[in-house]
Amino acid sequence: MASSTSLNQSTLHYSVLGSRRFSNYFWAVIVSIGGIGFFLAGLSSYLHVNLLPIGNPIDLVFIPQGVAIGFYGVAALLLATYLWLAIAWDIGGGFNEFNKETGMIQIFRWGFPGKNRRIEVSCRMGDVQAIRVIIQDGLNPKRALYLRLKGRGEIPLTRIGSPVALAELENQGAEIASFLGVPIEGL
Incomplete structure (x- = not known):
């Protein structure tokens, strides 16, 4: 969930890490190298020239x-292209303010290019009922914060991907709940 900043005790701002994280860069490089290698090997066998x-x-x-x-080389290059474009577009990146x-509460995320690239949700602070914490351990762990609103359901506040550290999740949930003056659910 990256950084939090309090300005004059009247604004709380959290940056949300999108697809520009180390693991995506790592896999994009690995898949690119493998895809180029496989594609050149297949092309070399066709041209009878060692590329x-x-x-x-x-x-x-x-x-x-x-x-x-x-x-396999073409498939890997297509996957690598997707990964590099997701990194360039910073899919999922944004902020919670x-x-x-x-x-007001403003939640902003970047999506895929198109008419819905900018994903923005605004609501009044008075509409917030609680901050909900979900913690599931096991084979597919999930650790997330949700903003529970009156009549609008729940809005996720955490990044998607690798689970957030438990201490960081609890601290951020407590900080937001204290700032908004609402209870925390799920702990």
């Missing part, structure tokens, strides 16, 4: 080995 600095893909029979390797002066 790779290591190995000897010329010895591969184009049908079926070269085609299969080339297909709680402002006592205006009495």
Whole structure:
């Protein structure tokens, strides 16, 4: 959930980390390197010219080995393109802002390009019933904060992806609940 800033005790601002996290950069690089390698190996088997600095893909029979390797290379390059575009567009990145002066809460996230790229939700502080904490451990852990609103359901406040540290989640939930003067549910 990144940083929190209190300005004059009237504004609470949290930055939300989107797809620009280390794990996405790591996998984008790995998949790009693998995809380029596989694609060049498949192309080398077709052209009978060694396009790779290591190995000897010329010895591969184009049908079926070269085609299969080339297909895996194209698939990996498409996945790498998706990862790099998600990083460039910072999908899921944004902020949560709680402002006592205006009495408003603004939640902003970046989405995929298109008419709904900017995802903005605004509500009055008086509409907040509680801050809900969800903690599920196990094979697929989930740790999230939700803003429970009157008549509008719940709005997620945490990032998607790797679970937030338990201490950080509890501290942020307590800070927001204290700032808004509402109870915390789920602890």
